[in-house]
Amino acid sequence: MSVEQAQRTVNQLHKDIADLEKKMAGLVKKEADKTKRIGVVQKSITKNTSVSMLKNKDRQIQGYQRDLARLISDKASINNKMAEKRAKLAQTTVKLQKEESSRAKNIERQQNSIYETYEKQIAELSEQVKLQEKFAISDKNVFDSSTEEEYDVFVSHATEDKDSFCDEFVNILKNEHHLNVWYDSLNLKWGDNIRTEIDKRLIKSKFGVVILSKSYIKKYWTNYELEGLFQRETNIGKLILPIWHDITKQEIQNFSPSLAGKMSMNTAIMTPSEIAEKLNELYSSSKERPETER
Template sequence: MSISTTLSSINQITKEITRLEKALLDETKKEADITKKINSTKKSITKNTSVSTVNSKLGQIERYENDLVKTLNKKTDITKKIAQKREKLNSLNQKLQKEEQVESKRRQKEQEKVQKNYENRIDELTAQLKNNVSSNISEVGINTLDETLFEEKYDVFISHASEDKESFVRELADTLMKDYNIKVWYDEFSIKWGDSLRKSIDKGLKSSKFGIVIISKSFIKKGWTNYELDGLFQKEMTYGKTILPIWHDITKDEVQDFSPSLAGRKALNTSMYTIKEIAEELKNILDE
């Protein structure tokens, strides 16, 4: 039985218990009403009451007492059913607890697997970066390498999904450049007609001090964004802090599922920070 099925059973039994408790309350009120009628009828019999009237009232009392017995039997039956339902509810709650523990262990194993895959990927990227650096050194010499590979022409590279341009990214890039004089690599401004997309992105990644990563639902589904993110991770492994994450219309659980390492970093959230506040934060980092 799955957690959702168990929860459904718990909700159903809880509703049944509520219904039975209401029925028990109704029978309790009925019991009180019948008892009141019996006592009232008994009090109405006095020394001056005629024999025929006494017999009539005694017959009425007998009928009330029969109704009272039926009500007490119903109460006993309902009480028994409530006890059975509560016992079953307790059993289901224990079952739910065990199922949740199993599910928690399963998720933990999946997270550990994701983390392991991520660490392996970082190792692969690190080895690839070292090979690339060695190759560049052998081909162009250390002096040329200093001028080309490590030259920083941009303050920040913006990695994003195209679906987020209208809602956030384009305005962020405009604000950083026009209002804060920050040099930004942004595809709409930096890639010219006829340029190689991959080469332009590689050049932008190598030539930027930091990489702003706009993590959104669209971002985590894209191939290009993952390519850019791998490049930023490569650079960070060599030069230190490079990636500056921004969460845009996405939850922590969704980021966690995509990349545990990114979920563990301090990020700015567009639901809490305005574009101006984000720009101020970046400006402070660049001024350090």
């Protein structure tokens, strides 16, 4: 039984018990009325009451007593029903508490897993930087890409989202807006070291477009790219441009509150062409500002 089903059952049992209590109150009122009537008839009998009148009053009393017997039987039946409902309510409440506790533990495990992934990625990035500093040759290492091509946009995405959005979006950026885009399908070559290539291209890109989806938040490489972008943004300012793709705000909030707080584009309400146009406008305005203002 799910939390929702258990909650619905608990709500219905509370309603059923309330209805039975209302019926019980009505029966108690009727019982008091019948008892009062019997008392009134009994008091009306005196030594002067005729035999025929006495018989009539005795019939009245017997009728009220039969009514009382039915009322007492109905009360007993309702009491039994209420006892059954209350027992079932107690059992269902225990189940509901267990289901809520289980759900809370699952959410806690998921959050802990996300935090552990973050910590692992940060540790890996730190270790990577240490290794590159340790094995630097003269004044150049894999991060020293002064001779490498610079890119306007680095597109961080999950492979599962290529067909539904990424390929079309990148094609519009390159062919319609003539932006220099780093996109793994276009730039990674057979035999390239993926980690090294990502590190170099992140440093040489003006903006990092992050296409957030259900697949994106689960993958190692996308999280690796995101950590790199966050580190660069800490040093140089605005860099990360989020796009929500088939994902809810709550899912992003659970994954990264800092990303959830950023102004984002959303494929649910905008076409690839419209989002590409917004990016081109942002890129054009950034070129007009002096370097020191960025």
